[in-house]
Amino acid sequence: MNRLIPLLCGLSTCLGTAMGTPVRWRTQDGGNGHFYEVIRDRVAGWNDSRQLAISAGGYLATITSAGEQRFVESLLVSAGALSGGYWIGLRETIIEGEYMWITGEPLVFTNWEPGEPNNFLGLENHGHILWTASPSEPTFHRRGHWNDASDDIIYNPAFPDLLRGGYVIESVPSPGAVLGIAWGVVWSSSRNRRGANSCASRCGRAPGPT
Ligand SMILES: [Ca+2]
Numbered sequence: 001m002n003r004l005i006p007l008l009c010g011l012s013t014c015l016g017t018a019m020g021t022p023v024r025w026r027t028q029d030g031g032n033g034h035f036y037e038v039i040r041d042r043v044a045g046w047n048d049s050r051q052l053a054i055s056a057g058g059y060l061a062t063i064t065s066a067g068e069q070r071f072v073e074s075l076l077v078s079a080g081a082l083s084g085g086y087w088i089g090l091r092e093t094i095i096e097g098e099y100m101w102i103t104g105e106p107l108v109f110t111n112w113e114p115g116e117p118n119n120f121l122g123l124e125n126h127g128h129i130l131w132t133a134s135p136s137e138p139t140f141h142r143r144g145h146w147n148d149a150s151d152d153i154i155y156n157p158a159f160p161d162l163l164r165g166g167y168v169i170e171s172v173p174s175p176g177a178v179l180g181i182a183w184g185v186v187w188s189s190s191r192n193r194r195g196a197n198s199c200a201s202r203c204g205r206a207p208g209p210t
């Protein structure tokens, strides 16, 4: 179910549409335990999206492995993402054509569309995921690949995956939240033990596996 959330007002964009709820890439599935969320935003450029992601408690997603790429693509599918470019935390360094993650993570894994980054018109300095919703659209074959894009170019609508689609937020659970979860587990198991003990006193048997 989609929901509308006010992310931040005062930038050139005010609202983004969260496509579903944040989804955790679980460690038991080979993930990093982080949360990811697709935001639908037809207006925000990379810089605004970056600020909006921070305001939402995360950062533009950094895709540092094939597994993370697969996870983000599965999230775009499950979120029903419409065709468009979805900003990620990829930006050009001071060297033309050289890219980096905004978190400082090494850019080891890449998933560029062949021929990209091409710095079209000399104006492309940020990375997005090319996303095409339907196999009937002409750009479906490059779905999921990365492209360098610009905040300043109005792209040809004949290429629906180049138009602004939104951005992907990645967030790390805070230590407080983890502690809260851990404390909840401790509190719950302690409560269960107390319950078992009180049952033992009531039921006339020692607590143990049943
Ligand atoms: Ca990441």
Ligand SMILES: [Ca+2]
Pocket: 116, 117, 118, 119, 120, 124, 147, 148, 149
């Ligand atoms: Ca490009």
